[in-house]
Amino acid sequence: MVPVKFAAATLFFASTALAHFRIPYPGERNATNWDTQTTGPCGGDNSVVEPRFLFNPLGSPLDLNMKHNLSVGQVRFCPGDDCTTQADFSVILVDSYEHKGVGNYCIPAVLIPFPDGTNGTIQVIYAGTGDAEGEYDHMFNCLDVTVSSEGEQFSGQCTNSSNVAITPIHLDSNLVANATNITILNSFYESTMSAAAAASATATDGGMAGMDMSDMCGMAGMSDMPGMSCLTTAVASATQSVAITTRAVSSASVSSSAKSTSSSKSAGSADSLRMGCLAGVAAFAAALL
Structure with missing residues (x-):
């Protein structure tokens, strides 16, 4: 019965203790910011990193690797070279979506609605369940880009993990970054804790089952x-x-x-x-x- 209990506990702690995500393609400002990734707006790295990634006006791929079992994400953009506050990332490139499952989400074409030669910073922001209901882990990563026709378009640079499901959801545009209540994450927290409690009870009840009492x-x-x-x-x-x-x-x-x-x-x-x-x-x- 112990493996069942352990699996249920893992379901919850995978969504809290590993509160991070990565951007395998095309890359990010800092791929090792594990300790500061919950600091906005760019995971503790607020300085531009050169050279910038080139993003095609017709869209370039973006690969996101999530460590949460359930999270809510957005992709935002700040035009210019001075992107140091959350308010600077006012352009939504990919609106709110539910990211269910630990693994990769491949966005084949992220469109930046600015002309060739525009510099800017893409921000990927996620909110995941925290240590208690109503608490959220906000995670941030950024990559610096230039809109250019020389930027790569999708040609198989990334794929979706088979266990990952992406569902568009309609939230207030600022909800992910400044959440006070995210119903879907609260529900996930409650259901996960209930599953862990049920598994624990099953393990306790079954502890004497099958024993030879002779x-x-x-x-x-x-x-x-x-x-x-x-x-x-x-x-x-x-x-x-x-x-x-x-x-x-x-x-x-x-x-x-x-x-x-x-x-x-x-x-x-x-x-x-x-x-x-x-x-x-x-x-x-x-x-x-």
Whole structure:
């Protein structure tokens, strides 16, 4: 039962302890900002990184690798060279969507609605479940770009993970970055905690299932437990003892009568032995009952 409980716990902690995501393609300002990724607007890296990635006016691919089981994301854009606050990222390139499943989300063509030669910064922002209902982990990553016809268009640079499902959702444009209540994440938190509690209860209830209780007959108070067969086992043992004693006495009687030199005293001793054994076994069986 332990693996079930562990799996349920993993379902929750994968969505909290690993509160990060990466941009495998085309890349990002800092691919190692694990400790600062929850700092906006660019995961703790607010300085432009050169050279800039070229983004085709017809759209270039963007690959996002998420570590949460469920999160809500947006892709935003800040035109220019001074993009240091959340308010600067006022252009929405990809509106709010639900990202379900740990893995990759490939956006084949992100369109930047500005002319060739425009510099700017793309911001990817996610909100995922935090440590308590109503708490959210906000995650940020940025990449610096220039709109250029020389930018690559989609040609298989990325793919969606088979376990990842993307669903557009309609949220206030600022909700992901400045959330006070994200219903879908609250519901996920509640359902995950319920699943973990159910798995824990199942593990506890099933802990005694399938146990062989036959070796516990000598423990006080165990005879009333379901599945216990101490009495049956003891009576069977007593019956077996009677049979063995009877065979032994019968054998002794045959041997005694076969010997012509046996005295009546010897025969009497055999009878006394038989009666004594039977009386002892009967008393033992009566005590069990």
